[in-house]
Amino acid sequence: MNRIELTSRRDFLNSVFSAGAMIFAAGVVPSAEADVTKSTWNPSVFIGVDTDGSVTIVAHRSEMGTGIRTSLPMVVADEMEADWNRVRIEQALGDKKYGSQNTDGSCSIRDFYDLMRQTGATARFMLEKAAADQWKVSATECKAQNHQVHHTPSGRSLGFGELAAAASKQPIPRPDLVRLKLPNEFRYIGKGVPSVDLKDICTGHGTYGFDARVPGMVYASIERPPVLGGKLKTFDDSAAKQVAGVSQTVVIEGAQPPYGFQALGGVAVIANNTWAASEGRKKLKVEWESGPHAVFSSEAFKKTLIDTANKPQQVVRTVGDVDTAFNGAAKIVEANYYTPLLAHAPMEPPAALAEYRDGKVEVWAATQNPQAVLTTVSKALGIKESDVTCHVTLLGGAFGRKSKPDYVAEAAILSKKVGKPVKISWTREEDIHFDYFHTTSAMYFKAALDASGKPTAWLQRTVFPPIGSTFDEKEQYGGGELSLGFLDVPFDIANFRAENGPAQAHLRIGWLRSVANIYHAFGIQSFIDELAHTTQKDPVEYWLATLGAPRQIDLATQKAKYTNYGKPLAQYPIDTGRLRRVVEVAAEKSGWGNRKNGNGRAWGFAAHRSFLTYVAAVVQIEVDPSGKLRIPRVDMAVDCGQSINPDRVISQFEGAATFGASIALMGEITAADGRVQQSNFNTYQVARINEAPYETHVHLVEGGGPPTGAGEPGVPPMAPAICNAIFAATGKRLRELPIRKQKLV
């Protein structure tokens, strides 16, 4: 349950409040710990109401483009009846007292919506009570509205500023006394407000990690081991030191496995501006010992992965008996699918600034995970976490890359060694070479069809170097990945088995927007389309028939350890009725039933539940006689429960359509001799305005239920929907990505 209290502090973060201001804290206390004593309970401070009526609301999640820095404070403001124009947003420092700040997994709204509402409503209750006491009337006659409390019978009103001092002396009401607003009373929730950073962004005044600055800072550029785990043999920095502006070079010790979030190590050149640092670094002569990962070739590794996928592996979900069903089948269909490594390539490469002084360090970082910054930096410097302060800047894109703070550790280590504030800003080449890569994967599918074409058995295997290897180098099996679109196949097939085989990582593997859902949805949603075409059925009709009757799937009875994005199935079930609904809406809104494939034009379809959100995509493509592909239109039907800031939800799905199309069309990282072969946007291409879907229509379907994820779930259906459209247009079934590597005509 949520517990709320007033804090005795007169200021928080950068804000200084007048005496008499109302400062408000809230925290999540798990119900099992409800009796926890106040002294061990460290609440986060979310609201300050100053005597002049200005309201400060803390944003504790990182802003990387989803609008969360606006949306969560907006929820607080709505419930407390604050006028949004008088609200100032303050970005939280990294601190455990806020609960999770790891802005990741499309969970900010679903994890904090209730707490923000209750916090805002409690503030409103206390403001109303303070006014009632002053007027000596019943609180039930007082109503907060748009930054004032009104007493309707007498027509009196008092502003929030006038009430702040008295409200701060009110006892915290019991949660059951605090009335949350009814949906028809919402001022901002469900309607939305423009992003608080919009104006700054459009005028060049937003401050990102790359833009952080303190007086006296120097700039660093680091030459890192080109192969993971490589060791520094020798280096000659004499030419580097001749470059004007270069002051010194510094060795950062190499990281030891498991690599986790450690700085990779290398030789850093320190200079008085970014250019001099990078010019100096180009003049370094460094020799490396490559180590065991120098054997890695992505080309050879692909064969290993597919071989593993084609053999029986560890069973992770089973229903019925697939082997018996295969023996008696009218028809068997088999296929392998493959996806390559991917890099995140956010527009802002990793960047951080650190200032170490007297055993303490202050950092400014574009980070999704400021609390991981505290742990990583404190470990790297051998100081206490409480001696690390982490300021969170705006993030110029992140997509999962910036929840791994290796680059912040680099800045901190260098600042300590140099004795000055040090800014580290990665080049694009470093960003691509030293990413925590989205893994490469191979899948195998086998289905048995009865005489009517209905699947009677389905076997699927997935093999990929897991994210777990970054934290335990021996790990070769999937962990959380299996719950991302693999265990939770929603089809109603009597005999079903899912297996996972081992694969060794040779690069740092990480999570990228929608993670394993990318390859699992690609394989599964392409294979079901193969079955539809094999049996000459309409893909959407076949898909819905295979989905079966509306029901809630209980994977526990099928020997599957399904984590459901950390949420209970009772509250967020796998509801095939909601999945069916988005498929129907996407088909209807796109005009699927009236489509005319031919002349290189065709439509493709895929649907997938991820991050508790149901998404169906219909993609229209055109392939010209030279094989060039265009995507004129995408229709996405989305059920993400209640939408808090609908325009930002829609923009996330528009963006996901492009991000997913980019992965499908051109995303590929390869490696030879342990070294990543791509370097910049010339060799690691991403979708441009003329390559992205021309228009994406997002149809929000309110399926009921609490808010679910928005940032990621639009990505997974894109690759299979595009490839299914390509099959409809050309008769070519693409079973691996990226599309651009293959001839379409």
Place this chain on the structure above:
Amino acid sequence: MIRLKVNGASKEYTGDPAMPLLWYLRDELQLTGSKFGCGMGLCGACTVHVNGEAARSCLTPMQSASGKTIVTIEGLSANGDHPLQKAWEQHNVPQCGYCQAGQIMQAASLLKTKPKPTDQDIDQAMQGNICRCGTYQRIRAAIKTAAGVKA
């Protein structure tokens, strides 16, 4: 000594003449609205106007900026009210926002030569500017709004 004008102010520069304009703007003048994205003219995040035309500041050495008039996003309009900036706000274009200064500067250059751009003109002019968040369709719509052409 290199003399140039930046957002209306006269400037003098005496450092490495090979240093790209981007780092002069960012590190020396603290005009951080122009962004680094690739350093090779592949992404457009660093786009500024050099003598009125869009240019990649990451590829413009200081020596070639000598005598030129530079306008960055901070100097595009007095109050952030250039028609493109207003249209960007109206369409809620930015997500992370990092590329948007470059997008706006590129679009401003386009509208100078083609005040009523077609879809093809927009694709042609804007394909050098990457947005990883995928705001392209709103960028296109905002350019059309600013130009007063039908979406």
